[in-house]
Amino acid sequence: MAHIGLFDIVGPIMVGPSSSHTAGAVRLGLAASRILGERVQRAQIFLHGSFAATYWGHRTDVAVIAGLLGMGMADPEIPRAFELAEQAGLIYSFQSTDLGDVHPNSVRMKVWGSHEMVDLIGASIGGGRINIYSIDGFDVSVDGSYSVLITRHRDEPGIIAEITRVLALYNINIAFLDVSRKVRGLDALLIAQTDDPIPKEAVEHVLQLRGVMAVRNLPCF
Amino acid sequence: MEISSAVQLQELCSSKKKALPEIIAEYEAFRASKTTEQVRKDMAQILAVMRSSVEEGIKDKGEYAHIVKGYGVRVKDAIGQGKLLGDGLLQKVILYSLAVAQHNASLGRIVACPTAGSCGVVPGALLPIAEELGSTNDELIDALFVMGGVGIVSASQGPISGAEGGCQAECGVASAMAAGAITYLAGGTNEAVFDAASLALQSHLGLVCDPIASLVEVPCVTRNATSAVNAIVASNMVLAGIPAVVPFDETVAAMKAVGRAMPETLRETSQGGLAVTPTGRRIFKEMRRKYSLEN
Numbered sequence: 364m365a366h367i368g369l370f371d372i373v374g375p376i377m378v379g380p381s382s383s384h385t386a387g388a389v390r391l392g393l394a395a396s397r398i399l400g401e402r403v404q405r406a407q408i409f410l411h412g413s414f415a416a417t418y419w420g421h422r423t424d425v426a427v428i429a430g431l432l433g434m435g436m437a438d439p440e441i442p443r444a445f446e447l448a449e450q451a452g453l454i455y456s457f458q459s460t461d462l463g464d465v466h467p468n469s470v471r472m473k474v475w476g477s478h479e480m481v482d483l484i485g486a487s488i489g490g491g492r493i494n495i496y497s498i499d500g501f502d503v504s505v506d507g508s509y510s511v512l513i514t515r516h517r518d519e520p521g522i523i524a525e526i527t528r529v530l531a532l533y534n535i536n537i538a539f540l541d542v543s544r545k546v547r548g549l550d551a552l553l554i555a556q557t558d559d560p561i562p563k564e565a566v567e568h569v570l571q572l573r574g575v576m577a578v579r580n581l582p583c584f
Numbered sequence: 585m586e587i588s589s590a591v592q593l594q595e596l597c598s599s600k601k602k603a604l605p606e607i608i609a610e611y612e613a614f615r616a617s618k619t620t621e622q623v624r625k626d627m628a629q630i631l632a633v634m635r636s637s638v639e640e641g642i643k644d645k646g647e648y649a650h651i652v653k654g655y656g657v658r659v660k661d662a663i664g665q666g667k668l669l670g671d672g673l674l675q676k677v678i679l680y681s682l683a684v685a686q687h688n689a690s691l692g693r694i695v696a697c698p699t700a701g702s703c704g705v706v707p708g709a710l711l712p713i714a715e716e717l718g719s720t721n722d723e724l725i726d727a728l729f730v731m732g733g734v735g736i737v738s739a740s741q742g743p744i745s746g747a748e749g750g751c752q753a754e755c756g757v758a759s760a761m762a763a764g765a766i767t768y769l770a771g772g773t774n775e776a777v778f779d780a781a782s783l784a785l786q787s788h789l790g791l792v793c794d795p796i797a798s799l800v801e802v803p804c805v806t807r808n809a810t811s812a813v814n815a816i817v818a819s820n821m822v823l824a825g826i827p828a829v830v831p832f833d834e835t836v837a838a839m840k841a842v843g844r845a846m847p848e849t850l851r852e853t854s855q856g857g858l859a860v861t862p863t864g865r866r867i868f869k870e871m872r873r874k875y876s877l878e879n
Binding site for chain 2: 366367368369370371372373374375376377378379380381382385386416417418419420421422425437439441442489490491
């Protein structure tokens with residue numbers, strides 16, 4: 364703990380009342396909408412553990428919806444999120460759930476846009492910081508502090524080398540790289556967290572690679 | 585560049601022959617790969633939000649809060665009617681700290697400092713003092729860096745959450761940060777800054793985190809006011825030459841040890857203290873009935 368951030372102690376600037384149950388929840392919702400990459404039209408929210416027990420007191424439900432609408436944790440419109448969701452035609456439901464032996468402030472979010480659907484699980488880990496640890500059933504670790512490239516591709520030799528070669532071509536430095544799959548030879552997932560923002564051309568270039576089926580680009584938030 | 589204790593931070597200041605705010609700004613610039621100008625801009629933004637949280641909090645009727653309703657409004661009205669004891673400064677400290685904490689409870693925008701639950705302490709103590717001293721924005725931003733330095737020193741050696749250390753780690757640390765900042769604004773030396781921080785924290789040792797119904801409302805909001813006033817008392821004692829006796833680093837270590845000795849029921853679990861009084865239990869039951877997800 365030698366390098367504590369000044370603005371981790373003096374901050375964050377956020378809408379109350381709780382950094383983990385409100386501010387972190389907004390960021391989890393925002394992460395879901397950013398990963399989906401389009402306007403969220405429908406959402407099923409499953410609250411786990413401490414989130415399920417105290418959501419009403421810290422307005423975790425309002426906060427998640429605010430995030431799904433694209434708000435950040437300091438947005439003064441957060442209290443009006445339910446009303447704004449209705450105006451935007453966002454249909455949502457909340458349930459409590461047991462996700463097993465995971466962080467007590469965890470939430471599973473299944474969100475739908477007009478083209479895509481994403482199913483993710485994340486946790487609010489304190490002070491407004493978050494960690495998305497599952498996307499579409501793949502184990503990941505995304506905290507929003509880096510730009511992220513997520514690819515769905517065939518689990519074949521050489522594909523990861525091709526993807527990272529494209530990133531290098533655009534002079535993008537990879538800070539963290541995770542690859543994951545469920546069954547050998549089928550669908551696989553790559554998550555590259557980068558120091559530099561990923562331009563559209565790079566995303567399109569990756570999408571043209573043989574064996575790559577889908578690409579998502581998540582700017583830091 | 586590293587900050588690990590108050591002693592080491594003060595040595596850093598003397599070896600580099602630089603003032604405390606400058607060292608803290610350089611530390612953050614180094615740590616986050618930013619310029620010190622950018623870091624000062626970020627701190628100016630913190631100050632702006634602290635001020636807006638006071639202004640908004642004074643008007644906040646608590647629409648989105650469950651128990652705590654319009655505490656800022658009430659104090660403002662009472663001051664206007666001449667009902668309150670003490671001088672203008674004391675009344676303003678109570679007003680500002682309650683306003684910000686009330687605003688937090690009611691989904692208002694605040695600066696967590698060091699936590700959302702203790703967000704009223706620093707603006708509540710520092711802004712009225714700055715207004716009384718006629719401090720400039722730049723002086724106030726310097727004081728915020730000092731305040732952050734006290735916070736970093738504390739966080740590097742002890743807990744900063746009610747779940748780990750009880751309320752002493754939230755309102756107690758906030759009070760220490762505020763005491764350091766106002767002592768700096770009043771012209772105190774680096775040693776005086778950390779003595780005031782130490783005294784402020786010493787008065788919070790053992791303070792438990794026992795929120796009713798897991799809300800950041802009772803007793804959190806009113807504790808913000810007492811912790812803000814406590815910061816000024818600590819600062820005044822030091823300015824009068826009263827020593828902290830136990831230095832800040834040792835007080836933080838004591839706070840950490842006390843936190844470890846505290847049963848879990850008294851660390852943000854709402855299973856002890858005020859949360860389990862007949863009134864605390866009754867409020868919890870009412871809330872649970874009203875908001876059950878299983879309905």
